[in-house]
Amino acid sequence: MSPESSHRVADAARSSHADATTDRLKFNGDNVFQRELRRRVEAHFKHSGQKQRDGARIYLKTAIILATFMASYVLLVFFAATWWQGLLISIVLGVATAQIGFNIQHDAGHQAFSERRWINKCMAMTLDLVGGSSYVWHWKHAHFHHTYVNIDGYDSDINLGALARFSPQQKRYAHHRWQHIYLWALYGLTVVSWHLHDDFRDVITGTIGKRRFPRPRGKDLAVFVIGKLVFFTLALGLPLMFHSLGAVLLCYGVVAVVAGLQLALVFQLAHAVEEAAFPAPSEPGRMNTPWAIHQLETTANFSRDSRVITWLVGGLNFQVEHHLFPRICHIHYPAISRVVEATCREYGVPYHANRSFGAGLASHYRWLRRMGRPDAMPAPLVLEPLAQN
Template sequence: MSPESSHRTAQAARSPHADASTDRLKFNGDNVFQRELRRRVEAYFKHGGLKQRDSARLYLKTAIILATFVASYVLLVFFATAWWQGLLLSIVLAVATAQIGFNIQHDAGHQAFSERRWLNKCMAMTLDLVGGSSYVWHWKHAHFHHTHTNIDGYDSDINLGALARFAPQQKHYWHHRWQHIYLWALYGLTVVSWHLHDDFRDVITGSIGKRRFPRPRGKDLAVFVVGKLVFLTLALGLPLLFHSIGTVLLFYAVIAVLTGLQLALVFQLAHAVEETEFPTPSEPGRMNTPWAIHQLETTANFSRDSRMITWLVGGLNFQVEHHLFPRISHIHYPAISPIVEAACREYGVPYHANASFGAGLASHYRWLRQMGRPETVPASLVLEPLAQN
């Protein structure tokens, strides 16, 4: 076991396990760094006369993505006659679907698309159009994940139950020794699970993983139900009027698996890599670190120099900037990244970044492999209680 791994295992054993309640953790410490960082970023927008939201570039990008989505869907369902046409159009539709999530829904769900709440609400509901739930996503991602990033028992995004072990605090099962191999296939099933199971389970049980959340009511429930009906009609009902059930299910599977791979990998490269931490509360309900420092310790960027990847993933290769400033549109992340990195160096706090997408994938692979090994308690931890006695 590496020294870094031993340190994290020791932390997990010393710290009390996160209580799986709805109570939020309190982040302690000096917030001078966060205030100064916010001042510098706000000065960038003020001096440049720029808006943090309602960007013309984002509106144009939204129009391009939605037009691509509609065009590829229409061509696939109504005009494709050969298998290779269906395959090419399915790939385009899968990319467009993921880009709706990365670029449109994600900004809107964080209130970063527009200053107008109604427009954010409308754009957030594009997730319901492609099979997810904007309501469940708000609680799972914007609330639980962003507040308690990489904290086991609080961040539901790192909890796959017995299927995977992402954090040192999570229980190790014998099959985890192969998770660095089999998880890549399971990532492709992420979207299928959302479509047909996860959202329904979460709403019925009123819980996301170990965390309780209020079930949707009124308009929120109507959006959930209508959204699922519209999606199932578009994904299965309408195509079945023109194609065989085997063809419809095949191309649904292609689109869903490709979309799931894109969504899952972007998240994993941001948090489940060697560079990031998986801290635990120092005492029930409390973290020793300030919130901003916690985000920097638990988040990593990748491919910051690639304009193509930045465009495709909605700036989520700049996850550090996103976690620090979730209400700023992703259009601005490349510009504020040097400001954030310079402040981190000045204040001596971490700024994690992998140079490329491939480097991020390799780091995620190594982390999965490390977490797949049985836990080993360092000898120093075993001897420490004896020394205290």
């Protein structure tokens, strides 16, 4: 077959796959492992006497984060008098913004913050406060990403268009050869893109990546619009009453880049690493693995021994536990991780974990470089007992 013919066949396959994304994808129905794992985790909570949600620790943590966010915002807008004060406070505000996403909104959006739906709803709307959309996030992350992790055409979180190639099934462009270098700078623009483009595009088109979703209506649309108005008032309108346009844009940029880097890197270290699989459907509309096994194959933990990182990223260094039990509050992930890992060992299914944040970064770097090479081919999906670096 000629090179031209090979390219035509590959393009046709990609087109066929893209069209297939309008259909639902079903997983293998063998859920023996998942049922046993759920039984053991529930037994852990029954034995410990702890509640899966509504613990005092998550409310205290929420109060600390929101107080830090509000204090740093007030200091930045009303008291910062020099450039270095503005820079330092902007960095703190950027960290606090990411903290809201990791620790408060994320749990609430998964119904893992509280047993009460209205509390989860209110806490989920903290994302609207910092410029995102709790409605779009629900579909993009809680629905599409969590159901179809690392499946090209289904998981929009691995689709950056022509900017990057994360999956072996995605088309490679010549500039991807350098993606392991230039993407680090683009990660910092993640939040800016959400603020100024992504949410608006998704709501207007009714699509997230290649997947359609219901546009917000009624109360959901009101929250979307009011949330954007409140955010832009806080981020730009109010500060412009006290500071120059250049100073406001500079501080906004610092806050957004600091928050964006944190949010992007935590996701990449969980899914776009060498340890994680990027499987494709075994046949149209069907995966040959059970859902729980799929979560384990496509997800990796990092820095499990670091209490500081665990606190800062809202337990999302325990992504394996989060993907298996998204409705359990993140403060319990370190404890249930021992149950999950032991069960995985017993059943001979993968449990991926990088020992440190640096090891996760290195693995992500190597994966980006591999996917950018001209000879990068789809990697075979191999089940191994325990891959831990």
